[in-house]
Amino acid sequence: MSARHISEHPxxxxxxxxxxxxxxxxxxxxxxxxxxxxxxxxxxxxGAGIQIPPNAVKVLRALNLETTVTKRxxxxxxxxxxxxxxxxxxxxxxxxxxxxSRWGAPYLHIHRADYITxxxxxxxxxxxxxxxxxxxxxxxxxxxTVTLTNGETFEGHTLIGADGIRSTIRTQMLGADTPRFTxxxxxxxxxxxxxxxxxxxxxxxxxxxxxxxxxxxYRLGADGTHANFVGVVERDDxxxxxxxxxxxxxxxxxxxxxxxxxxxHLIKSADTLHKWALFDRDPLMKWTxxxxxxxxxxxxxxxPFLAQGAAMAVEDxxxxxxxxxxxxxxxxxxxxxxxxxxxxxxxSRANMGLxxxxxxxxxxxxxxxxxxxxxxxxxxxxxxxxWLYGHDVTA
Ligand SMILES: Cc1cc2nc3c(=O)[nH]c(=O)nc-3n(C[C@H](O)[C@H](O)[C@H](O)COP(=O)(O)OP(=O)(O)OC[C@H]3O[C@@H](n4cnc5c(N)ncnc54)[C@H](O)[C@@H]3O)c2cc1C
Numbered sequence: 221m222s223a224r225h226i227s228e229h230p231x232x233x234x235x236x237x238x239x240x241x242x243x244x245x246x247x248x249x250x251x252x253x254x255x256x257x258x259x260x261x262x263x264x265x266x267g268a269g270i271q272i273p274p275n276a277v278k279v280l281r282a283l284n285l286e287t288t289v290t291k292r293x294x295x296x297x298x299x300x301x302x303x304x305x306x307x308x309x310x311x312x313x314x315x316x317x318x319x320x321s322r323w324g325a326p327y328l329h330i331h332r333a334d335y336i337t338x339x340x341x342x343x344x345x346x347x348x349x350x351x352x353x354x355x356x357x358x359x360x361x362x363x364x365t366v367t368l369t370n371g372e373t374f375e376g377h378t379l380i381g382a383d384g385i386r387s388t389i390r391t392q393m394l395g396a397d398t399p400r401f402t403x404x405x406x407x408x409x410x411x412x413x414x415x416x417x418x419x420x421x422x423x424x425x426x427x428x429x430x431x432x433x434x435x436x437x438y439r440l441g442a443d444g445t446h447a448n449f450v451g452v453v454e455r456d457d458x459x460x461x462x463x464x465x466x467x468x469x470x471x472x473x474x475x476x477x478x479x480x481x482x483x484x485h486l487i488k489s490a491d492t493l494h495k496w497a498l499f500d501r502d503p504l505m506k507w508t509x510x511x512x513x514x515x516x517x518x519x520x521x522x523x524p525f526l527a528q529g530a531a532m533a534v535e536d537x538x539x540x541x542x543x544x545x546x547x548x549x550x551x552x553x554x555x556x557x558x559x560x561x562x563x564x565x566x567x568s569r570a571n572m573g574l575x576x577x578x579x580x581x582x583x584x585x586x587x588x589x590x591x592x593x594x595x596x597x598x599x600x601x602x603x604x605x606x607w608l609y610g611h612d613v614t615a
Contacts, residue, residue, distance in 0.1 A: 230255050231544060232366055232376035234354045234389055236263060238270075238332075239516030239533030240382035241339035244347055245283045246541030255374065257366065259353035259383075263340060267332030268408040268494065269440050269448030271425060274609045276531035277325035279538045282614040286325075288338045293328035294439045296425045299601075301590065303583075304430035307480035310587045311594025313601045315425070322602055323609040329425065329438045329448065331410065335530075354388055357512060364511040378544060379512045382533070385499060387518035393509045399499040401459050402523055404572065406498055407451040407472045409490035410440060419485035421447050427575060428483060429587065433475065434575035435483050436527075449486040450524075451476055452498070454576060459497040467495030498523055500569065503562035508550040515540055515553075520561040525571035528564050528608070535560075535613045564608070 231247055233240045236258035247254045272280075272293065280286045301310035319327040340348065353369045357379055364379045381389025385399050413420050421437035423444055428435040432454040440446040453475045472487045472495075487493065500521050507514045516533030536557055543553050577583045593600045 229253065229377040231378045231380060232257060232364070232374055233380045233382050234366070235381070235383035235387075235516075235518070236260075236336075236340070236348055236350075237382060237384060237516065237533070238335060238339065238530040239518075239537060240380070241336065241343070242279070242283070242285075242534045243380060243382060243515065243537035243540060244343060245285060245339065246279075246537045247544065248344070248347075249283055250541055250545040252541070252545060254347055255376070256348045257352040257354050257368070257374065258348060258350050261351040263336055263350070264333075268410050268450070269329055269438060270332045270335060270530055271438070271527035272328040272330060272335070273527065273531050274319050274323035274325035274327055275611045275613075276534040277328060278612050278614055279534045281325065282538065285339065285342060288342055289330065289335065290326070290328065291442060292334040292338055293330040294423075294441060294444045295326050296329060296423055296438060298422075298424040299327075300422070300424045300426040301587075302426060302428050302480070303587070304428040304433070304435060304476070304479050304483065307428075307482065310429070310590050311598075311601060312424070313594060313598050318602060319609070323606070324612060327425070327609075329440055331440050331446070331448075354383070356392055357389065359509075359511045377511070378550070380540065381512065381514045381518045382516050383518050385501075385517045385521040387514060389512065390514050390518050393512060393514065394504070394506060399501050399521060401456070402498045402500055402569075402572070403454050403456050404452050404498040404523065405455050406496045406524070407449070407453070407467060407475065407487075408494045408496065409449045409486065409492065411447050411449065411486055411489045411491075413439070413445055413447055415489045416447060416485060419481045421482050421486070428480065429575050429577065429583070430479065431578045432576050435476065435479070437482065437486065447486060449483070449490070451483070451487070452525075452575075460495075465495055467493050469493055471495075500565065503558065503565055505558075507554040507558075511550070513540065513550040513553055519557075520565055522565040523568040523572060525575065526564060526568040526608070528568065532561050532564055535611075538613045560611070567608075 230253040436450040515536040
């Protein structure tokens with residue numbers, strides 16, 4: 221067993237997801253040495269589309285990453301909501317220029333693999349250690365040491381668990397438990413626009429509402445060359461998760477039987493459909509243990525129904541790096557972030573009820589006022605999102 225003292229005072233980050241990579245940038249721009257320990261032997265191009273809302277783009281801008289991310293991303297013209305079966309529009313609110321003028325940054329769609337590549341390519345050499353699975357940590361008043369599953373050890377000044385919903389660091393800090401299955405399974409696919417003909421989704425971020433299910437469609441790539449499909453269904457007979465688990469096309473078609481051709485055609489045209497059981501947790505009251513802190517999904521996993529999970533990790537990264545650079549106790553990071561991430565966790569869960577109305581009456585009572593607001597006072601719809609997209613942790 222060898223101890224590798226990689227620098228006098230590095231910050232050790234466990235996990236090279238969107239959160240861990242952004243944190244590395246946020247520390248490096250402040251002149252703080254970092255090492256990222258990632259269990260995967262390579263950062264594979266896995267996953268599907270991800271939405272980057274303005275509150276996250278503002279962090280990327282402050283870290284000089286906006287250009288490299290934006291050049292790989294699509295800018296939707298509007299946020300739309302439609303009924304899943306009929307395709308009838310509930311509302312359609314302009315987004316392209318309005319996101320910048322109202323919330324200070326564009327709204328973007330990107331393939332997760334392109335996002336990770338952009339963040340990774342901008343890192344200096346020697347920061348990222350792949351194939352490094354962290355098993356445990358121990359600490360004393362001066363340092364923290366992590367041990368990998370191969371016995372190797374790394375010593376640093378601070379340790380950040382950015383290791384996702386099943387975080388090893390979290391388990392050691394708080395004890396073993398399992399995240400909560402939310403009763404939802406997500407289908408995901410990316411399909412070339414050229415394969416979709418007249419049924420291609422519009423260049424918007426569109427949520428399609430249905431009974432006990434919903435779908436989301438949007439375009440990917442700087443020129444919108446691909447369409448992204450997410451279809452969420454309430455069911456409790458399947459609880460596996462992972463970016464690469466495949467499902468049967470016939471099952472996805474059965475889940476969206478009778479839906480608008482935009483949705484069914486996307487499913488039929490997909491080469492591969494991935495299937496992912498959705499988990500979350502109630503807000504955690506403890507994210508820190510002296511020299512160790514949790515961030516991103518390790519601290520506050522959420523349903524993806526507000527498209528904010530990665531955005532919260534990006535906001536965490538900025539706030540955490542600022543505190544570390546200023547020599548503040550890690551405990552302050554939790555105090556700064558807990559109220560906002562808890563609110564976003566709760567709002568994401570609440571959207572499940574909003575999107576999945578089962579009876580005609582409840583659909584009318586919910587989507588009717590949305591239709592009216594979208595037509596009579598579209599700025600009301602924008603204003604309802606100010607707390608989320610207008611937030612600027614870099615201000
Ligand atoms: C269907 C779906 C759609 C989504 N859409 C959006 C969206 O549009 N917008 C949005 O903002 N968010 C979205 N999210 C949420 C988003 O994907 C997550 O919130 C985000 O990926 C969390 O990032 P993270 O860096 O905290 O964790 P992760 O991305 O989970 O990264 C954790 C990393 O840690 C590594 N790791 C784990 N254990 C160890 C260990 N012991 N040692 C070393 N490394 C380890 C893992 O290999 C991984 O690379 C979506 C999620 C799902 C499921």
